[in-house]
Amino acid sequence: MSNLSQNQRGWTRARVATAFLVLTAAIACGLSIYSSASSLTGLSRTGFSVLFLPLLLSLVLAFLLDPPVTQLEKFFSRTGSIFIVYVLSLGLAFLAALWLTPHWQGFWDNMGTDFPRYTTRVIESVQNVVAALHDRFPVIESYNFPMKIRSWAEQLMAAMLAETPQSALKVGGLMIIVPLFTFFFLRDGRKIIRACVALSPNRYFEMVRDLSYLISRQLSHFVRGRILEALIVGMVITVGLSFTDIRYAPLLGIFAGVTNLIPYIGPIIGMVPGILIAFVDLGVSGQFWWIVILYILIAQVLIDNFILIPILISRVSNLHPLLVFFAIIVGGKLYGIIGMIIGVPIVSVIKITLLEVRTYRRTFRLPESALESDRPH
């Protein structure tokens, strides 16, 4: 008690002033540290966003090319096998480009005339539907659907035209950076993982080593499975479309394959341009229905759901549809269309990691819990 009263008596003016000064200085220091820290995180975020896409693409490529490199490694050195795989895949890419270039050129040349034609045709049919609906629900008169579709389509066209040179530049940059990164990931990937694992403390080293192996195995299965699935679906659609008179069959096939990387929503987005073009060019004919059946029944239900997904994709990486929507929305917000495509795989990767850790914990008790239960009570 006496101590307290002494303290109370000790609050002289000088002390109050000092306390005030110290507090002010502390707050100022805190604020300055906070602001510099946030500018640091801002800097690192900018740096990271530049590296994000090339790093991700190189990792995916490294996962894809690792099995053939490992197979060749039985006969050649690691670097030699990587070079052989590189030469082979460059040849394949060159052939694919040779086959695709005329289609792409035709698409680009006709785009200016075709795109307005497609939109006009769609708007016409929407107008018909709206007119039919208007008879029953007079309220919808106030919504101008056709105008909205027209402005939306024009915006899309303008965006595509404006984005193309930019994205061509980006793609050009990526074509140099990604093979370089991939080479190093392929050659030194194991060493990089080993170095990271070696950082863990002695007590947890064994567990970290085991987990890193399990997780990287699951991840490579997942990435390879997804890419193979997209490739096969794209090929099936290309082949199926080439039986009809539809134009741009290879491009539509590639589009369907790429969008197939997004679960649930991707296939629907992938079939929209194909069905739209078929509807406008071929009318509601036998070929149109064949294309619809090809997209929905053959590619999606038969090939993808019944054959590919059970074989290639383990149930481990299946995500709840709601989570898929979240991933697509957040990915789209952060990185645009590419974000939409890679959002879902990234969430799957996180899920795989968590699940592996959980199974590991179930199979064995973790060191801490083992220690606690062993301790005498």
Place this chain on the structure above:
Amino acid sequence: MDPLWNNIFRKKLDEDSLAHFLKHLPIFLELSSRALTMLENVVHIRNYNANETVFEENDPGSGMYMIRSGMVKIYARDQNGTEHELATLSPGDFFGETTLTAPAPRSASARTMENTELVGLFRADILELAEKHPAVSSSILLGLTRVVSERLQAASLEIRRLQNQAGGHISPENVET
């Protein structure tokens, strides 16, 4: 020759190299030099202080440790938490080899007694090696199997000797191997 040049061109002292250490372990006695170089690239060198826990009983076990320098105590705890020493291991000894191929909880605890350098070989490394170089990994696993079977044989002989000593007091069903 100039000692300076001598030093540069001479390889690292043979006795100091990791390959030399591995070659003289009973598990890897019959490995070719190519296999030894590959083994050298997959093992992990870990440095421990004195009295540091390597693993505890019931920890998830996924590999074996070889002692390059220092001492390791292997012990078990009874229900009261008192430690019972099972063995003291010195350089050249190895432990934990039973969990290398089959995932199982550790059956005893291990702790360093002085500053110790351990060389770890884990299941993940063996599995990765098996993908790329099946022949090398199978010769490593053969060596491991040989050592484990020798120990198993010695253990069963010991059990039989103890059974005879006990004069039939213990029936074979009660013996846990």
